[in-house]
Amino acid sequence: MTSIFDATGRNQAVTVIELGPCVVTQVKTTDTDGYEALQLAFGDMREKSASQPLRGHFAAAGTSPKRKVAEFRDFAIDKAIGDTIRVEEVFEEGEKISAVGTSKGKGFQGVVKRHGFGGVGQRTHGQHNRGRAPGSVGASSYPSKVFKGMRMAGQTGNQRVKTGNLRVVRILPEQNVILIKGAVPGHKGSFVILEK
């Protein structure tokens, strides 16, 4: 992330994303697959790190093997297999978009961090080691069980997250760069999918 000044002189935080050029590796149609979609690939991979089936799949599209493949349903632009898609063809400045990525992994976390529980809130009055405990998880003989979906401690982060309401601040097509106001899910250098 960095920050740039807009036309009115206000400083705003932006995320720098390298977007494409993506290669169309498969075109799915209603006749063959039951739905309309484009499969796009991005990020070069060494030829020898690709498995034999993957090499064949990318060779069919006439490109080198790619690291990331994603499918986009009902893509607005008509493209054939092997075509490339660039930033400026899809997005324009000022547009509202959403970003899908894998959030930063935070490991096994308690309920205070994971679900925003308040904790006990005081250290005296009978407390000594219960400050961040979840408290009661249910009643007694009825229902005699803990309900499904009860919020408890567990793995936090490292899951698919979609952030909406992001604005395209600027597009720099020479380096395939798009600037988005605010933050997107995931760590530095990770892959994100941008949707309209």
Next chain:
Amino acid sequence: MDLISYVQEQTALGKTHPSFRPGDNIVVSYRIVEGDKVRIQDFRGDVIQIKGTGATRTFTVRKMSNGVGVERIIPFSSPNIDEIKVLKRGKVRRAKLFYLRDLVGKKARIKERKFIKA
């Protein structure tokens, strides 16, 4: 070159300001937009810190206004800076002059650097 420095280079204004250090006394002429009128306001004070790199580098100016300390953090790359003038070079021994916040009156003065290497 990584993409973040590329973006900073593309969005840079290309304006250069006179160089100054923490401890210097400067005047920042700041552009203020009120409706459709633009007005220039001077802010005079001591530079108490410079931090950051590249396009996100900022400096902090502190002044006493009617007995109340006022600080402004200004990005070097801000398009709202009309002009920066250096009035005095200060002689200080640290890079961050936060100790000035606890001092008032004569103790809060900064000695002037009279002999400056060209």
